Amino acid sequence: MKEKEFRTASAARGGLLFMQNTPGVALGDRVRLQDYRGQIRNGQVIRSSDDLVLIQVFEGTDDLDLEHTWVRFLDQPFEVPLSPELLGRVFNGVGLPLDGRPPLISPLRRNVQGAPVNPAARAYPREFIQTGISTIDGLNSLVRGQKLPIFSGAGLPHNRLAAQIVRQASLPGEESNFAVVFAAMGVPHTDARFFQDDFEQSGVLTNVVMLMNLASDPPIERLILPRTALTVAEYLAFDLDLHVLVVLSDMTLYAEALREVAMAKGDVPTRKGYPGYLYSDLAEIYERAGRIRDKRGSVTLVPVVSMPSDDLTHPIPDLTGYITEGQIVLSRELHSQGIYPPVAVLPSLSRLMKDGIGADYTRDDHPRVASQLFAAYARALEVRNLAAIIGADELSGADRQYLEFTRAFEERFVRQGEDENRTLADTLAIAWEVLSVLPASALTRLREEDLAKYHRPAEISAPGAEP
Amino acid sequence: MADAPRILEINGPIAVVHLPGARNGEQIRVGNAGLVGEIIELDGPQATAQIYESTEGLRPGEPVAALGHPLSVELGPGLLGSLFDGVQRPLAGMLRASGDRIARGLDLPILDRQKPWHFIPDADLQPGATLRGGERLGMVQETPSISHQILAPPDVAGQLLDLAPEGDYTLEQVIAHVRQGADGAMRRLSLYQRWPVRTPRPYQRRDHAVLPLLTGQRILDTFFPLLKGGKAAVPGPFGAGKTMLQQQIVRWCNAQIVIYVGCGERGNELVDVLETLPRLTDPHNGRPLMERTLMVANTSNMPVVAREASIYVGITMAEYFRDQGYDVVMVADSTSRWAEALREVSARLGQMPAEEGYPAYLASRLSAFYERAGRVRTLSGQFGSISLIGAVSPPGGDFSEPVTNHTKDAIQTFWALSKELADARHYPAVDWSESFSGQIGAAAQWWTENVDARWEGRRAEALALLSQAEELARIVNLVGVEALSSTQRWDLEGAALVREGVLQQSALDEVDSYCSPQKQFLLLNCMLDIVHSGADMLALGVPVQRLLKLPLLAQARRYKSQYANDQLQALQRDAAQALRAALDPLRSEYVAAQNPPAEPQPAP
Ligand SMILES: Nc1ncnc2c1ncn2[C@@H]1O[C@H](COP(=O)(O)OP(=O)(O)OP(=O)(O)O)[C@@H](O)[C@H]1O
């Protein structure tokens, strides 16, 4: 089809424009609209028949009229230009520059939708990334090519944590640093500023691509922004051989934009009004993380997902958890105890940890130490609840040791400074120090050899531990 | 031109096409890219089709062609060890054809057409004989452990004219001619056949399942057994361990053929299986596990309609091996993603949603799918079985949602995973109070005959101890442990021993990942022996605090990973010795203290 302009809009609502009599338009095609004031908007065809074409307008349909809206079907899919010049730049969701510099021009353009990776082409991610954060490195290790979201809530320090990860992430014994793709969807200006300043201070800004859609920007654009971001990330990883860390913040706001459009389209709502295809839609985004055989680079994904009313079972964190390879959950309780990073240890999980740690990657006792810490902390929290009911004095001697363990674990192991970059050896040393609060007989997930080597019960003696 | 078959509308994975004469279920190719799809609704000359590939770039007006057959799979030598997508396209072939990313509209042969297979005809079958559907023509030794039975397709019936002699044949070569039907039409048979996936393959009759499917996982085999030919569901919230549990079954179960269907889940999980299986050997015959395994992968980012098809592709291949007389296991991870694919298509068709947006036919589709499992007498008179294990991913981990609910009605064994257990890293996180098995009786018979006659009793005892401990834990959480009697405190510890020494089993522990039935029973027995002996001590007047301090309790929890499956004698000996060493001194101390005034023991 030749590029043609139409003025046959028949309806506009909720970010959707309905066009009549525009035959032969391809699904997914890019659209350029001109409104009555001559301003340009970007859109994409999401449904097509000869009599009716549905266009999703990324700048929204506010202030459009039907009469004077000119629609041009560009007869090409939604693509972004790609070149090494991307690094250090700032764009909006559709790939237009926001940094006052000229648009990127490159013969290489790719469809932001991306084609699915053949599962047979993937390489299993197993290279341990040291983030310098004990609750991550010790208990929920991140590996190159993993997708590991941060589940958070309003007012919790997910941004600081994400920034700390970006700053500190490194491969032990390797110099190469990460390139960063930072995608902001609906976040407040202050949050975006925070990241920008942080990147600037740590001197990585030239290694960062930022894609920004702020709280005040049109929400529909959030639908395409993570796709643009991941297209950029895939290019950096698989064409330029870089290890790329992608931070997507906030996926909940992305999903809300999706719901808005779904409602306008009249899609059948399922839980909390989200459409039934939300799972597949999120998977299309998250599954773009990974490694590919015979390719040097990797895409590691750290999405921020805020949990409405701190509810882990809310559809967005829930579906995210079903797709990602684990999650780091932040706890309001720890936060209010003043503990940073307030990582809720038990519900957090890294599924790729099992293959990224141990003798070959980190240290032989690492998996067992992690498993023991989880088990002991689970027990310890039960004891703490019990103590709250019957009073600490009524606890048995063994239970009092667990109470002490909780304190030591949260204060020594979980708590750390925002600039504190612990090596894995530091993390494991602290882990053993904390485990030494408990007697060897309580540590059955560790081997006797481990205990002989590292367990030092005398170092910290729990007050009143032995009856 | 106006009447030429063409696309009228594209809406996500759904296309409305003008295609007079199309049949429901028929395969079509749409658009210039030649994408493959399936007709699901007819309305006069218009048909609605679901497309297995991304529809981006399709335009109204592009051509459409009917292919004349429903979605079918190729069945024959070469299946084992392969990885297919949801509509049985070979992913390795696609990798060669289109690189790292899946291209659209590829038309690749499913099974290798060039490779010669050594066919040995059935000696009893002579030309002139009457051939019935499903009858055995001969075999191909596909892998050292699997001899691939070449069967007449189920819809063949007639007179065998000739049968190829022993020799090497490719899939396209004819190995037999059959004259069939009233008109005496000639039918050529080769080493492979096709079968429509939505039609169950026929068999003579159903039979009872009799033998347990041993998975090497204690919580499954000992506590909630599944029989060969049984149906099980594994529901659980994200991260609870559904995939790990299914992968453990894929690795260690004593079936002869294993089919792993990754239905709308993660790409990396399939890679994990692909990378680990070739390095592992079947504990039952020592052969590389890849030789018996076949995978269907339609990951979450692959097109949603092919995901819907994937479980039918998997089960049809399972039926094909069942028909050869094999015990087949199929795991599907996750059936919820399949149900969601169903929901998405139904929503796009504007069908009236029933519960939570799912179409009203969800329950009937689910039960019809599970119904394809079972143990049967095949058309050729052998016994074969399909055990079907489906993961369920309930939103928010809430088991009262439609997919979990309807699945529960269709299965016999329910392995419910709990978030609390998983959070405490108690794996497998199978919740013993929510789970059930409807097949204990038959399993007990096997255990009695092959392992130990006390199996059923000890199993029941352990479960009783666990549920009693849950009661006690509730009391403790209200008033503290001091409120319990000594016996109750010992019971709590006994339950903990069973939990940690028996139920907990890490898939990552090399020694403990697979546990033989003998070891399963021995471990259970060891723990219960400790519980009983401890209770005897309490009766003698030993304070419970002294029992709780015994190093034996920590020792016993490590038995599972200290003694391999071939070190059971040592385990038995050492465990008995450790028990004596721990308790004898206590016993003599308290018997001595009590003895001179030889008074009768008060009942505990
Ligand atoms: N039997 C086991 N032994 C050791 N670790 C386990 C076991 N089962 C689960 N795990 C741990 O739990 C993690 C999550 O398990 P898994 O991926 O099977 O969850 P899932 O229920 O399939 O989740 P989802 O629904 O999101 O796919 C694993 O990565 C592993 O770390």
Ligand SMILES: [Mg+2]
């Ligand atoms: Mg899973």
